[in-house]
Amino acid sequence: MALLEVKNVSKKYGARAAMDQVSFEVEAGHIVGLIGPNGAGKSTTMRAITGLMSYSSGTISFDGQPVTFSNHQALDKIGNLIEYPSIYPNLTALEHLKLYAMDTKSPADFKMLMHKTQIDGDNFGKRKAKNFSLGMKQRLGIAIALIRNPKLVILDEPMNGLDPQSVHDLRELIRSLADEGTAFLISSHLLDELQKLVDDVVIINHGKIIEKDTMSNFFSHDKVRWTVDTNDNEAALLVVQEHNWQASIDDGHLQITGAESLQEVISAINQANLKILTLNTITGNLEKSLLDMLAADDKGE
Numbered sequence: 045m046a047l048l049e050v051k052n053v054s055k056k057y058g059a060r061a062a063m064d065q066v067s068f069e070v071e072a073g074h075i076v077g078l079i080g081p082n083g084a085g086k087s088t089t090m091r092a093i094t095g096l097m098s099y100s101s102g103t104i105s106f107d108g109q110p111v112t113f114s115n116h117q118a119l120d121k122i123g124n125l126i127e128y129p130s131i132y133p134n135l136t137a138l139e140h141l142k143l144y145a146m147d148t149k150s151p152a153d154f155k156m157l158m159h160k161t162q163i164d165g166d167n168f169g170k171r172k173a174k175n176f177s178l179g180m181k182q183r184l185g186i187a188i189a190l191i192r193n194p195k196l197v198i199l200d201e202p203m204n205g206l207d208p209q210s211v212h213d214l215r216e217l218i219r220s221l222a223d224e225g226t227a228f229l230i231s232s233h234l235l236d237e238l239q240k241l242v243d244d245v246v247i248i249n250h251g252k253i254i255e256k257d258t259m260s261n262f263f264s265h266d267k268v269r270w271t272v273d274t275n276d277n278e279a280a281l282l283v284v285q286e287h288n289w290q291a292s293i294d295d296g297h298l299q300i301t302g303a304e305s306l307q308e309v310i311s312a313i314n315q316a317n318l319k320i321l322t323l324n325t326i327t328g329n330l331e332k333s334l335l336d337m338l339a340a341d342d343k344g345e
């Protein structure tokens with residue numbers, strides 16, 4: 045049984061379905077990316093999982109226990125950082141941890157947690173949170189989310205507003221915590237960052253899950269693409285289409301996918317006595333795969 049199981053969950057705001065039969069799982073120790081455009085239903089899904097919001101149908105179970113708006117028992121083992129961490133400007137990092145721990149932790153526990161989440165450096169010390177950078181606040185937010193040793197941490201757009209170095213540091217931190225066994229469910233618009241971080245991908249659009257897979261499988265779906273210019277792209281398009289590869293002309297360049305190899309593409313064009321002027325091989329990336337998938341979903345394919 046997976047650590048988190050979301051089955052056929054629906055949630056409506058008035059007539060609008062923010063979640064429509066949403067089903068997915070998070071395995072223990074996995075980092076799962078919840079990806080989708082603005083308004084897709086990511087925050088709503090996260091709120092339902094954390095018991096912050098009621099849902100109209102379906103079931104959510106965490107560690108074998110049901111999660112509903114009125115049953116929060118399972119939630120002791122979920123840490124969350126939804127939108128912004130609740131940080132008090134006049135408290136230091138340590139004071140925050142003491143506040144959220146509610147007398148359940150020892151000074152040694154705090155020391156270890158601060159070390160683990162990299163909030164024990166000189167920059168932190170006695171400084172109050174109002175003087176922290178956004179990256180420092182996010183790390184403190186994660187430390188707060190971890191205080192009860194959760195099995196799952198839910199992070200809604202944790203990279204928002206962070207500079208590249210802070211994004212890198214946060215990614216390393218999440219990876220190291222996952223290696224120690226904590227599962228993560230993370231939503232983000234920074235797809236390149238998720239690409240480097242997550243084990244599994246769940247794609248949501250208009251409240252519906254349109255794809256879920258491991259990151260490595262997701263990549264294998266995304267074929268290599270070739271962008272070619274010849275002395276006659278229209279003629280080359282016809283030649284390529286005869287081979288049953290997918291081809292189109294975008295921005296004046298011939299785009300080809302579906303061939304077995306670059307050699308096949310070159311041979312086909314040469315045999316038609318056309319001249320290749322430029323050729324680029326474009327390997328897959330999450331951003332492109334996602335945009336293709338969302339476009340296909342919006343067209344109702």
Ligand SMILES: Nc1ncnc2c1ncn2[C@@H]1O[C@H](COP(=O)(O)OP(=O)(O)OP(=O)(O)O)[C@@H](O)[C@H]1O
Nearest residue numbers: 057060061062080081082083084085086087088089
């Ligand atoms: N409290 C609410 N009342 C009415 N509609 C809402 C409410 N919260 C969200 N919605 C609507 O539900 C849909 C899903 O919203 P949600 O915030 O879950 O999307 P999201 O994927 O997190 O988007 P974003 O990336 O912009 O945060 C949207 O159409 C949104 O307008």
